[in-house]
Each structure stands twice: as structure tokens, then as C-alpha cells.
Amino acid sequence: MRPITCIILPTYNEVENIRWVVRAIFAQSEKIDSHDLHILVVDDDSPDGTHEEVRRMMGKYTNLHLITGEKKGLGEAYKRGMAYAISQFHPDLIFEMDADRQHDPEFIPIFNYLATHGFSLVIGSRFAPGGSTPNFSLRRKAISLLGNWMIRFLGGIPRIHDCTSGFRCIKASLIPRCNLSFLSTRGYSFQSSLLCELLRNGAKVIEVPIIFPDRIYGESKLSFKDQIEFLFNLAKIRFRQSEEFVKYCIVGVSGILVNLGMYITLTRLLYLPPPLSSPIAIETSIISNFFLNHLWTFNGRHNAKGLFKKITNFHIVAGIAGLSNYSVFILLINYIGLYDIIANLTGIALGTLINYFCNSLWTWRRIRADGPAN
Known part of the structure; x- marks a missing residue:
């Protein structure tokens, strides 16, 4: 029996994207001969019927799984999904990935290979040399770069170019070692929180440059509350480092x-x-x-x-x-x-x-x- 790679897809109102994303991910299975590919959709009770669409697809894809729950933010969805995946599937690798088609599934075999050949954390990086955000407005790019700069230098991880990337492959054995209880991890600041904890626990990291396009369907879930949480989280990360x-x-x-x-x-x-x-x-x-x-x-x-x-x-x-x-x-x-x-x-x-x-x-x-x- 081959080890499992579990791709976690947090969703909220992604009915227009989820079918394409699931198909595109499973299409990568034939390029990965070392692991069995599973997808876990963590849906926050989307009112647009996302979880109903996933259930319909589960009849076709036996390695597609679904858990639902109350909407509490991206970080809580990931924590719930990781706990479920580790307890149920005992995966070797866990992917973080968006379900909005902004992360290219073609990178999955590359990330999977690197995570089994010397690296325990692979980051899809928008800001490493070769990466780009071609359709970002000047304001959005400035906010992203500023947020990353703050995490890199105030959080004590200057060698990482993209600290808020949501496209990662992680050795599953690292995750239980990470203490996220002291951080506000309900929203998008979960990404930087988890990164700092993974590095604290000895993750060997490599960044793979990616192109990050605009959404085709749906709208961004990033709220003002998430931005405020990010600032509070930054202070906690700085204290954690000291x-x-x-x-x-x-x-x-x-x-x-x-x-x-x-x-x-x-x-x-x-x-x-x-x-x-x-x-x-x-x-x-x-x-x-x-x-x-x-x-x-x-x-x-x-x-x-x-x-x-x-x-x-x-x-x-x-x-x-x-x-x-x-x-x-x-x-x-x-x-x-x-x-x-x-x-x-x-x-x-x-x-x-x-x-x-x-x-x-x-x-x-x-x-x-x-x-x-x-």
C-alpha cells in the first residue's frame, strides 16, 4: 500500500470552481507514482451548494472526502481538516491549497517530489525569483509585499519570500508538533502562524516560484477583520520568537x-x-x-x-x-x-x-x- 498525499481544500461558496479543481487535481495522479492522492474538502456550510456538489462527485472519485462545519474562518477550517486527515488517513504529506483556481494543480507532482526528496515544507511562492502576481492592482501588491516584509523581518524568518502563501506541501509528521493554541488562527493569519511554527520545529523548506492569477469565479474572502487579526498575530509571533x-x-x-x-x-x-x-x-x-x-x-x-x-x-x-x-x-x-x-x-x-x-x-x-x- 502506497503512502497517502492528502490535499485539503477549504471552501465557502465555491460551487462554480470546485468541480474544475477536483478534476484537475485528480488528473495529476498519473504523474505521481510514489503516493495515492486524496482530496479532503472542508466546507463551512456554504449556502451556494458547494458541499452538495462535492457529494455528487464523491460517487465518481473514491478518494474524495468531505467534512462540513460552522463558518469560523480559514484557519479553523485548516485546523479541522488537518486533524481529520491525520486521524483518518494517516497521510505522509498534506497540501494546503485554495479551491478558487488560483493555485495551479500542475505543481502538485513537483511539490510531492520535493517533499519526498530532502524537504519537509514546499511553498508555492509568489514573491520568490520567478514568481509573480500579474493581475494584482498596485494597492493589493503593496499590501501583500508589506505583510510579507513584516512577517519576514519582525517574525524572524527573513529567508522566506512568501510567508502568507496558501499553496504548500507539508510533511504530515511535522503538524502535531506545532503549537497553534497561543495564536489567533481563525482567519488568514493562520498561514503565517503555521509557517513560523513549522520552521520552529525544524522544517527544511524550499520555495517554488508560481504565477498567481486573479479569480475567475467568486470573490475574495479576505475581510478587514482578517487584516486586524494579522496585526495582532504578528505581535504574538514576535513574542513567540523572543x-x-x-x-x-x-x-x-x-x-x-x-x-x-x-x-x-x-x-x-x-x-x-x-x-x-x-x-x-x-x-x-x-x-x-x-x-x-x-x-x-x-x-x-x-x-x-x-x-x-x-x-x-x-x-x-x-x-x-x-x-x-x-x-x-x-x-x-x-x-x-x-x-x-x-x-x-x-x-x-x-x-x-x-x-x-x-x-x-x-x-x-x-x-x-x-x-x-x-
């Missing part, structure tokens, strides 16, 4: 308190000499910081390193950061003549950055999720 660093800094502050508390206990209550008390206090704070980071800051990052290996790496990084802190401090006070408190704060800032990035990229390095989850 969340680990904020947590790391909070843990660092707690480490200072642990260090100070242990030092006072050893010197004032146990009457140990300061030269002995200081390294004990430092080591106690390092161990405290490690476990707080392991259980809180980087919780959810699973890699092959054992606990002892992580603790060893954490100590090495702490030594490098401490040496950098001290070196900058000495340089600034002896050669630059900087006020010692400012020099010390500068050294601490540099040490904190080195500490965070080294531990993020080494001690708790993410595993790239190109294949199925283990």
Missing part, C-alpha cells in the same frame, strides 16, 4: 539570586572562607540554571544528547561566556577607560548573549524534522 530568550534571562536573574543566597549562607551561617564559598555558590547557580532551562526555557526540545552530556556542555558554555565577560570587562576598563560599572554590565550583556546562543544551538540544539517523528 520567548525563549526572555525565559533564559529570567533564569539568569534567578541564578544570581541563588548564587548570592548560597554565598551568604556559606559565609555568614556556616562561616566558610570566601575563596571556598564563591566557587560553591557559582556551581550551585550553574546547576540551578541548567535544570530551570532544561525544564522550562528549552522544554520541548528533544535531541539525542543525554542529561550528563547536556550538563557538561552547559558548563563549557558557562566557562566560555564567563571568560568573554571578564575579557571584555578588563579591555574596557584598562584600555578604553570606561566606568567600571558600565564595563561590567557590557561584559554581562555579551556573556548572556554567548550563553543563550551557544546553549540554544548546541546544548539544546533542535533536531531538524525532515522525516517522520520518532
